[in-house]
Amino acid sequence: MKVIYKPFLRIAIPGISGLAVLTIIATVFSLILLIAINGIPGISWKFLTEAPSDGMTGGGIFPAIVGTFFLVLLMSIIGVPIGTITALFLSEYVEKDSWIVKTIRFAVNTLAGIPSIVFGLFGLGFFVQFVGSGMDQLAGGHTVRWGQPNILWASITMAVLTLPVVIVAVEEAIRTVPRDLRDASLALGATKWETIVKVVLPGCSTGILTGTILAISRGAGEVAPILFTGAAYFLPELPDSLTDQFMNLGYHVYIMATQSPDVDATKGIQYSTTLVLLAMTFAFNLLAIIFRYRVRKKRIA
Amino acid sequence: MILKNITENSGTNHNNPASALMLQEKRKDLRKKEHRPAEFLIEHTIRIVSFLSIAFIMLIFIFVFREAASIFSPHQGSHTTTAATETYTIETYGEPENAIPEKSSVETYGGDDIVVLPSMESAVRPDDEAIPKSSIKNLFDKIWQPTSVIPKYGIWPLLVGSFNVALLSLLIAAPLAILAALYTSTFASNRIKEIVKPIIEILAGFPSVVIGFIALIVFASILQSIFGLQYRLNAFTGGIAMAIAIIPVIFTISEDAINAVPRSYVDASLALGAEKWETAVFVVLPAAVPGIFAAILLGIGRAIGETMIVLMATGNAAFASFNPFEPVRTMSATIGAEMAEVVFGDFHYSVLFFIGIILFAISFLINLTAETVVRKLVMRQFK
Numbered sequence: 001m002k003v004i005y006k007p008f009l010r011i012a013i014p015g016i017s018g019l020a021v022l023t024i025i026a027t028v029f030s031l032i033l034l035i036a037i038n039g040i041p042g043i044s045w046k047f048l049t050e051a052p053s054d055g056m057t058g059g060g061i062f063p064a065i066v067g068t069f070f071l072v073l074l075m076s077i078i079g080v081p082i083g084t085i086t087a088l089f090l091s092e093y094v095e096k097d098s099w100i101v102k103t104i105r106f107a108v109n110t111l112a113g114i115p116s117i118v119f120g121l122f123g124l125g126f127f128v129q130f131v132g133s134g135m136d137q138l139a140g141g142h143t144v145r146w147g148q149p150n151i152l153w154a155s156i157t158m159a160v161l162t163l164p165v166v167i168v169a170v171e172e173a174i175r176t177v178p179r180d181l182r183d184a185s186l187a188l189g190a191t192k193w194e195t196i197v198k199v200v201l202p203g204c205s206t207g208i209l210t211g212t213i214l215a216i217s218r219g220a221g222e223v224a225p226i227l228f229t230g231a232a233y234f235l236p237e238l239p240d241s242l243t244d245q246f247m248n249l250g251y252h253v254y255i256m257a258t259q260s261p262d263v264d265a266t267k268g269i270q271y272s273t274t275l276v277l278l279a280m281t282f283a284f285n286l287l288a289i290i291f292r293y294r295v296r297k298k299r300i301a
Numbered sequence: 302m303i304l305k306n307i308t309e310n311s312g313t314n315h316n317n318p319a320s321a322l323m324l325q326e327k328r329k330d331l332r333k334k335e336h337r338p339a340e341f342l343i344e345h346t347i348r349i350v351s352f353l354s355i356a357f358i359m360l361i362f363i364f365v366f367r368e369a370a371s372i373f374s375p376h377q378g379s380h381t382t383t384a385a386t387e388t389y390t391i392e393t394y395g396e397p398e399n400a401i402p403e404k405s406s407v408e409t410y411g412g413d414d415i416v417v418l419p420s421m422e423s424a425v426r427p428d429d430e431a432i433p434k435s436s437i438k439n440l441f442d443k444i445w446q447p448t449s450v451i452p453k454y455g456i457w458p459l460l461v462g463s464f465n466v467a468l469l470s471l472l473i474a475a476p477l478a479i480l481a482a483l484y485t486s487t488f489a490s491n492r493i494k495e496i497v498k499p500i501i502e503i504l505a506g507f508p509s510v511v512i513g514f515i516a517l518i519v520f521a522s523i524l525q526s527i528f529g530l531q532y533r534l535n536a537f538t539g540g541i542a543m544a545i546a547i548i549p550v551i552f553t554i555s556e557d558a559i560n561a562v563p564r565s566y567v568d569a570s571l572a573l574g575a576e577k578w579e580t581a582v583f584v585v586l587p588a589a590v591p592g593i594f595a596a597i598l599l600g601i602g603r604a605i606g607e608t609m610i611v612l613m614a615t616g617n618a619a620f621a622s623f624n625p626f627e628p629v630r631t632m633s634a635t636i637g638a639e640m641a642e643v644v645f646g647d648f649h650y651s652v653l654f655f656i657g658i659i660l661f662a663i664s665f666l667i668n669l670t671a672e673t674v675v676r677k678l679v680m681r682q683f684k
Contacts, residue, residue, distance in 0.1 A: 013578040017484035020477045021497055024548060028504050031515060031545070082353055089351035093344065107355040113599075113668035114661060115606025117633045118365065121640075121657040126364040129645070160357050167354070193343045221508025224608035224633070228640050250510040250609075257514050258613060267518070274511050285506040289499065 032278070039275030042268040048276070052234060056256070057265050061273050066238050067246035068280075071155055071226070072216045074242075079159030080212050083166025090167075091174045092196060112164035116224040123157030123229035124149070145243055152242040154230030161225055162215035169214055173207015173295050174200060210291040217284035221277065223250040233259075249277040365661060369654035371646070372440065440652070445619035445630065447639060447649045454652045456659070458621035462536070462629035466611055467604035469540025469625055470547055475597055477544075478551035486559040487581040505549035513613035516542030521614065528626070534616035536629040542610045547600040554599060558592020559585055591678035595671040602667035606660055608633040632656045 046060055053059035086104065094100050133147035177200050185195040201208075223231075232245040233255050239246045256270045257263065442455025485497050520541055521533045530537075562585050570580040586593075616628025617638060636653050643650040 009582075010576060010578055013582060014484065014488045017480040017488065020480035021484050021489075021493075023477060024481050024504070024552075025497070025500050027545060028500050031507070031512075034515065034519060035511070082350055085347050085350040086354060089347045093347060104351060104354060107358045109672065110358055110665060110668065111354055113602060113664050114361065115608065115633060115664050117606070117608040117636050118361065118657050118661050118664075121365050121368070121636065121654055122361045124640070125368040125654065126360055129368070130364060163354060163357070191337060191340050193340055217506060221506075221510065223508070223510045224637060227637055250508055253514050254510050254609060254613065257517055270514065270518070274514055277508060278511055281506050281508055282503065285502065289502065 035271060035275050035278055038268075038271035040272075042272030043275065047272060051236075056234060056260055057262055057269075061249065061252060061269075061276065063235060063238055064247040064249045064252040064273070065276070067151070067231075067235075068220055068249045070151060070239060070246060071158065071248060072219045074151065074155035075158040075162065075219045076212050076216060078156055079162050079215060080166055080208065082159070083163050083211060083215075084170050084208055086163075087167050087170035087174060088196060088200070091171055092192070092200065108164045108167055111160070116161060116222055117227075119157055119161045119225040120227050120229060122160070123153055123225060127153040127156055128229060148243075149228060149230040149245060150243045151230050151239050151246045154226040154246070157225045157229050158219045158222065161222065162218050165215045165218055166208075166211040169211030169292075170204060170207050173204035173210070176207070176295060177203035206291050206295050210288050210295065213284050213288040213291065217281045217288065220284070221250055221281045223248070223254055226251060249273060249280070253277060362661070365654055365657045369651050369658055372648065372651045372655055440655070443621050445635070447652070448642070452649065454649070456632070456652070456656060458619040459630055459632045459635050459656065460659075461621045461623065462615070462619070463605050463611075463631040463633070465536045465623055465625070465629050466539045466543055466615060466631055467601050469536055470543035470604045471597065471600055473541060473544035474547045474551055474600060478548045478600075479555050479593055479596070481548075482552050482555035482559055483581060483586060486556050487585055488577070501549050501552050504545070505553070507546070508609075509546055509607055510609040510613075512542050512545050513610040516610065516614035530626050532616055532626070532628050534614055534628055535626050536615055537625040539611050539615035539629070539631075540625065542614045543604050543607060546607055546610055547603050550603050551596045551600040554596035555589070555593045558589040558596065561592065562588040591675045594678075595675040598667050598671040598675075602664045602671070605631075605667075606633060606664050608637045612637045632660055636660075 048060060048065065049062050050060035051063050052061070086108075090101055090104060128147060128149055131146070132150075132153065135146040136144055139145065181199050181203065182195055185199045186192070190198065226248060230245050231248045231251040233247075233251075235245060235247055253270060253273050256266055256273065260266045260270075440454060441457055442453060443457045444453040444455045445458045446453040481497070485494055489497065516538055517534070521538045524530065524538055524541070525533050528537075566584050566588055567580055570584040571577075575583070611631040612634040615631060615634065617630045617634055618628040619630040619635075620627055622629075636656055639649070640653055643653065
């Protein structure tokens, strides 16, 4: 039996698996082309710098871009230091196989596997309802200032979500700093912290940057965690304090495609918004790939 | 001073246990040497910050559970109320499919003073007391009608919906991704590898809302016209979109697993006269099975937890059917769509958090299985 099929299988197996590769590549390109072709006509300077108008059927997406920008900025400010410090702790301060490392690693892995919508629930249940309301209670309890969805809670929620991304990237970079450099620094009389600041951190700055960029690209695209922690459909003003809600590109795509007053009339806007979102995440991913490539090359060298 | 002592001691007889002990003590002293308060403070700050990720896991569990807890108590009431619950809005009854369009009619856009976020608008039933309360008993019933006059919170259809979409997407994604991984790591030249891998990375970088959007606007219409489907949005549309989202996960992990197969296996097989395809199918693939199994598990986990794609592309009707061409409502989409409409502290609100716990538990178990069981399998095989 086998002998008969052999010449056929010799071609068929690489052929079929090659076809699978081609299918995936074709899917990726057709998705990008589809969005680009339908989205590019709608993109103009006006589209990028104006607020939505005519009851969401016209105008631009400026507030959504600004909202996304502030979201990822706050998220990075909160998440990157925590992630970097955790990575430093795991690789500099404790033994590799100690229970502390195992527990933290387990926690980070678990964190990476939790569905994003559960982060949304967590943001609502913990930050908005518990921390926020608690802060309002402390302030007198008459006004709801913190106990409602806002950009701060959304950013912290997103920071927790992207924490594993930062930790993994920074850890990988720390491993590229040679043991000898640390030993030399310690032998010269520098303390552990001085060694970290002057030797380890400069050596892995690219890794921290990679982690930040990966986190930003993830944070800019995620919608589920901010559904009920701060994203808004339309806001007449840009957010100017931490207690404001904000517009967001991904949320804008979702809401325009499903709940817009006239889905067909705004199709152009939806495609263009999607294109802007996609271009943004691609740009960040590309940067991260380039930086990571540099980190890996350094490790081999 | 201490250093001097050590040097002096180093000449002493090491066979003497007492002096050896003393030497050890001295060495400890040497390590302790000066007390640096700044260094001490920094180290402990770092330690505390590092424990944050553990704390977050616990907080996630505790607080998602806390909000869900009231379904377990007979006296469920609004333990947390905010000013937002004072807002009266139009109540949506019945058809879940209509829930989304109706919500938009409530929303204000362009208004200056009252801009209501979907999550802030809440529906308060004036005749709240007249409605019979649901309880934990019928939580696993077969009807999910949270907004009908007699609300029914049976999460069975949602479970069916989640697994329906996840399995459909797996049926499409797993063969494609595993075959592609096999090709890239066994047949492809280095040049092709360098093209394929970044493309997969690009695909992994696609925000899920973008895939959901394309599924909603494009796939749904194409599939409807090809298959002549009754419903435009259904489990199949969602499954295809979800497949795109999980292909990178399955591909990456399968490829790692295939690359981890020892080179000696391949060499031995080739040396025995097996052809390249025979080696790939009969040697490499079987050896990589545990890793591929992990890839599939993680793919399912991702598919069950994914929200935006199913929220946009599956039609969101809570029929408990495994028919792929009917609309389904998944657990994640239910949370995403309905959290915006519930009263804080309401039973419905708690049930949504309860669904969150189920999602958390499922993804946790899947990740745990993928990690531990598979690691053991791999270890046993290669050692």
